[in-house]
Amino acid sequence: ECRLGGSAKRSYSITSCASVFQVNVRDALNQAMDEELERDERVFLLGEEVAQYDGAYKVSRGLWKKYGDKRIIDTPITEMGFAGIAVGAAFAGLRPICEFMTWNFSMQAIDQVINSAAKTYYMSAGFQTVPIVFRGPNGSSAGVAAQHSQCFAAWYGHCPGLKVVSPWNSEDARGLLKAAIRDDNPVVFLENEMMYGVPFELSEEMMHKDFVIPIGKAKVERQGTHITLVSHSRCVGFCLDAAAVLAKEGVECEVVNLRTIRPLDVDTIEASVMKTGNLVTVEGGWPQYGVGAEICARIMEGPAFNYLDAPAVRVTGVDIPMPYAKILEDHSVPQIKDIIFSVKKVLNM
Amino acid sequence: MQNMLTLISNVFRLGNASKNVGAQAVSELLIGLSKYVDLTAPPAPATPRQPPLPPGTRMVVSARSFADFTPQASFPIKKCDLHRLEEGPSDEALLTREQGLQYYRTMQTVRRMELKADQLYKQKIIRGFCHLYDGQEACAMGIEAGINPTDHLITAYRAHGYTFTRGVAVREILAELTGRRGGVAKGKGGSMHMYAKNFYGGNGIVGAQVPLGAGVALACQYQGNNQVCVTLYGDGAANQGQIFESFNMAALWKLPCIFICENNKFGMGTSVERSSASTDYYKRGDYIPGLKVDGMDVLCVREAIRFAADYCRAGKGPIVMELETYRYHGHSMSDPGVSYRTREEIQEVRTKNDPISMLKERMLSNNMSSVEELKEIDLEIRKVIEDAAQYAISDPEPSLDELCNHIYARDPPMEVRGTNPWVKLKSVS
Numbered sequence: 001e002c003r004l005g006g007s008a009k010r011s012y013s014i015t016s017c018a019s020v021f022q023v024n025v026r027d028a029l030n031q032a033m034d035e036e037l038e039r040d041e042r043v044f045l046l047g048e049e050v051a052q053y054d055g056a057y058k059v060s061r062g063l064w065k066k067y068g069d070k071r072i073i074d075t076p077i078t079e080m081g082f083a084g085i086a087v088g089a090a091f092a093g094l095r096p097i098c099e100f101m102t103w104n105f106s107m108q109a110i111d112q113v114i115n116s117a118a119k120t121y122y123m124s125a126g127f128q129t130v131p132i133v134f135r136g137p138n139g140s141s142a143g144v145a146a147q148h149s150q151c152f153a154a155w156y157g158h159c160p161g162l163k164v165v166s167p168w169n170s171e172d173a174r175g176l177l178k179a180a181i182r183d184d185n186p187v188v189f190l191e192n193e194m195m196y197g198v199p200f201e202l203s204e205e206m207m208h209k210d211f212v213i214p215i216g217k218a219k220v221e222r223q224g225t226h227i228t229l230v231s232h233s234r235c236v237g238f239c240l241d242a243a244a245v246l247a248k249e250g251v252e253c254e255v256v257n258l259r260t261i262r263p264l265d266v267d268t269i270e271a272s273v274m275k276t277g278n279l280v281t282v283e284g285g286w287p288q289y290g291v292g293a294e295i296c297a298r299i300m301e302g303p304a305f306n307y308l309d310a311p312a313v314r315v316t317g318v319d320i321p322m323p324y325a326k327i328l329e330d331h332s333v334p335q336i337k338d339i340i341f342s343v344k345k346v347l348n349m
Numbered sequence: 350m351q352n353m354l355t356l357i358s359n360v361f362r363l364g365n366a367s368k369n370v371g372a373q374a375v376s377e378l379l380i381g382l383s384k385y386v387d388l389t390a391p392p393a394p395a396t397p398r399q400p401p402l403p404p405g406t407r408m409v410v411s412a413r414s415f416a417d418f419t420p421q422a423s424f425p426i427k428k429c430d431l432h433r434l435e436e437g438p439s440d441e442a443l444l445t446r447e448q449g450l451q452y453y454r455t456m457q458t459v460r461r462m463e464l465k466a467d468q469l470y471k472q473k474i475i476r477g478f479c480h481l482y483d484g485q486e487a488c489a490m491g492i493e494a495g496i497n498p499t500d501h502l503i504t505a506y507r508a509h510g511y512t513f514t515r516g517v518a519v520r521e522i523l524a525e526l527t528g529r530r531g532g533v534a535k536g537k538g539g540s541m542h543m544y545a546k547n548f549y550g551g552n553g554i555v556g557a558q559v560p561l562g563a564g565v566a567l568a569c570q571y572q573g574n575n576q577v578c579v580t581l582y583g584d585g586a587a588n589q590g591q592i593f594e595s596f597n598m599a600a601l602w603k604l605p606c607i608f609i610c611e612n613n614k615f616g617m618g619t620s621v622e623r624s625s626a627s628t629d630y631y632k633r634g635d636y637i638p639g640l641k642v643d644g645m646d647v648l649c650v651r652e653a654i655r656f657a658a659d660y661c662r663a664g665k666g667p668i669v670m671e672l673e674t675y676r677y678h679g680h681s682m683s684d685p686g687v688s689y690r691t692r693e694e695i696q697e698v699r700t701k702n703d704p705i706s707m708l709k710e711r712m713l714s715n716n717m718s719s720v721e722e723l724k725e726i727d728l729e730i731r732k733v734i735e736d737a738a739q740y741a742i743s744d745p746e747p748s749l750d751e752l753c754n755h756i757y758a759r760d761p762p763m764e765v766r767g768t769n770p771w772v773k774l775k776s777v778s
Contacts, residue, residue: 044571070571073602075598076594076597076598076601078591078594078597078598080560080590080591080594081560081563081591081594081595081597081598082560082594082598083560084557084559084560084561084563084564084591084595085560085561085563085564085567085595085598086564087560087561087564088503088549088560088561088562088563088564088565088566088567088568088578089564089565089567089568089571090564091549091561091564091565091568092501092549092564092565092568092569092578093568093572094567094568094571094572111554111557112557112560112561115553115554115557116552116554116557116561121755121756121757121758122537122755122756123534123537123538123542123550124534124537124538124542124544124550124755125534125535125536125537125538125754125755126754126755126758126778127534127544127545128544128549129758129759131758160756160765161756161757163757184757184758184759185757185758185760263763301770302770
């Protein structure tokens with residue numbers, strides 16, 4: 001029977017009469033927050049424009065109207081201050097969701113994320129928990145230039161005490177955000193602005209209010225035999241597109257969606273590499289000291305190395321600040337052709 | 350005040366000469382002081398009344414019993430400078446004997462604990478950072494006296510005093526400084542990272558604790574529990590941008606946050622004149638009302654914090670307090686503390702303005718205690734500190750199994766990479 005899942009919203013449509021829902025990433029995030037706000041009164045959202053503006057990217061649309069000033073709080077443009085306030089609120093028993101309008105602005109508050117949030121449970125020997133979620137769009141967008149395009153997966157992924165999550169599709173966004181909000185640890189939740197408007201199918205099970213995806217577990221999005229592609233966030237889609245093209249040439253790629261940057265699901269990656277014998281990592285961030293670098297190092301140090309038929313390589317963003325002009329920007333980020341090229345090189349095709 | 354001090358110092362000089370302050374000298378002192386201080390007390394049910402003496406009887410105080418002590422007295426205290434406030438705290442403070450003894454005991458314990466930490470550091474049993482609080486005891490004690498245990502407090506790295514007043518035993522503090530498993534943070538935190546119920550440390554990054562404190566206050570408001578958060582920072586931190594960000598949000602949202610600047614005149618080696626275009630720290634909240642308080646007088650601090658807490662609990666929003674205080678030690682144990690200030694200055698504060706001495710003089714001059722009783726308390730404290738130091742030295746260091754624990758809360762056990770790929774360590778919550 002046909003029905004609208006979740007709360008009644010104009011933003012997604014009913015499709016077929018099988019219980020499958022077309023939900024874009026923005027709405028998946030919105031619904032996840034709505035349900036968690038309803039479920040636990042200690043949860044609240046703060047950030048710039050999250051309340052009356054409905055969110056700079058409309059991710060929090062409708063929430064202020066429903067929950068009011070107490071639980072959806074517009075902050076002044078003072079990241080260090082409001083991130084610290086959010087962490088302090090978490091110390092004292094609340095469960096804040098602290099939105100950074102983009103993760104670029106988190107640099108103003110990075111001390112609060114690392115020194116006040118990430119390290120506190122350890123420094124206090126387990127006395128003081130910090131159940132906070134920091135979320136916002138991460139990485140490159142379109143035409144926003146150098147200061148607004150950085151990927152922070154490697155920076156935050158570097159730090160013990162944090163969980164760092166990077167969803168790709170709506171299922172990821174929904175399940176991981178709910179898991180993050182329910183987690184008693186500080187979670188860095190890296191969204192992607194270019195994905196907000198992209199619709200995906202969600203099953204009835206995924207629309208259940210207790211649908212959570214475990215943090216720290218990668219997902220094999222596509223089974224393959226010849227080579228493993230490991231990626232996170234938007235690049236997962238590029239990997240799948242590249243895999244579709246390569247399949248026509250008889251190359252079957254296994255595509256692993258990391259979902260979580262920290263803790264890294266090395267077991268899933270290793271199992272895949274031990275199956276395929278080849279590895280290419282794909283990310284939007286800079287190459288040096290990046291996510292791909294970590295994955296390659298782990299493969300070198302683990303049992304999967306002996307199964308490699310060729311060195312593992314990384315496909316990354318170009319090692320430059322993001323330029324503005326479209327032609328330059330397009331050539332600063334990994335494209336599908338770059339993935340295909342790298343796969344063929346690794347496979348010596 | 351001056352006359353009172355002269356009277357008292359005369360007695361002590363006499364005492365120094367004869368090594369024994371005679372009962373007669375004390376009684377004469379009391380009679381002399383009665384000119385200046387109200388020694389009569391309202392009826393206190395717990396204390397048995399003495400029958401009135403015939404007029405002209407000279408008070409002979411021979412066998413002293415606790416029943417002889419004055420149960421409470423009222424003291425004039427320094428008026429606070431006010432910023433955007435019509436009225437401030439009372440300029441008179443009532444002190445009961447019990448309170449006086451409790452404040453004395455607490456301040457003396459903090460003093461002795463810090464001096465013991467100094468000793469242990471010089472013996473290299475404590476290492477790393479050690480920022481000592483001696484001199485500033487009246488701040489921690491006054492604040493604790495004026496708030497409830499259910500209120501909240503957060504401070505910066507000069508935190509041992511507050512760790513004690515917020516309920517952590519001396520032995521757990523010293524054992525944390527020596528890095529042993531019996532430390533309040535199991536040896537994993539150290540001097541700047543001690544935590545307790547409603548006490549959020551101990552924070553190493555200058556100024557970062559201020560937004561955190563405002564956040565705790567937000568939680569109090571959100572939960573509607575009528576609690577306040579005392580958020581401390583130093584004169585060195587007072588120029589931090591994030592403090593002004595916190596002021597802004599606290600005022601906008603009327604958070605029940607008491608921002609307190611402990612102004613000990615130096616941010617490490619930099620005097621306030623050299624660091625701050627405005628040294629009126631109690632005014633730096635601008636649109637937030639402020640109070641300037643004598644931080645060496647525990648009663649002054651207590652009255653001020655009571656005033657501030659009432660203000661916040663009434664929903665009027667945040668308030669800023671500046672406590673004028675002084676630290677005897679340098680910034681940390683690696684700073685002798687005499688390159689940017691003179692020994693004379695330090696000595697002057699010790700003799701004229703020491704918070705513990707001030708309280709002691711008040712109590713003695715008002716017959717609220719005796720030299721013997723206070724000495725006895727000192728001896729008890731010495732024993733507590735010695736025992737704690739013994740514990741801190743002999744307690745074993747944390748087990749290596751502890752190394753990777755407490756990364757995540759309430760998570761299943763996980764593996765942590767060691768220093769090389771073959772070392773796989775275990776982490777439990």
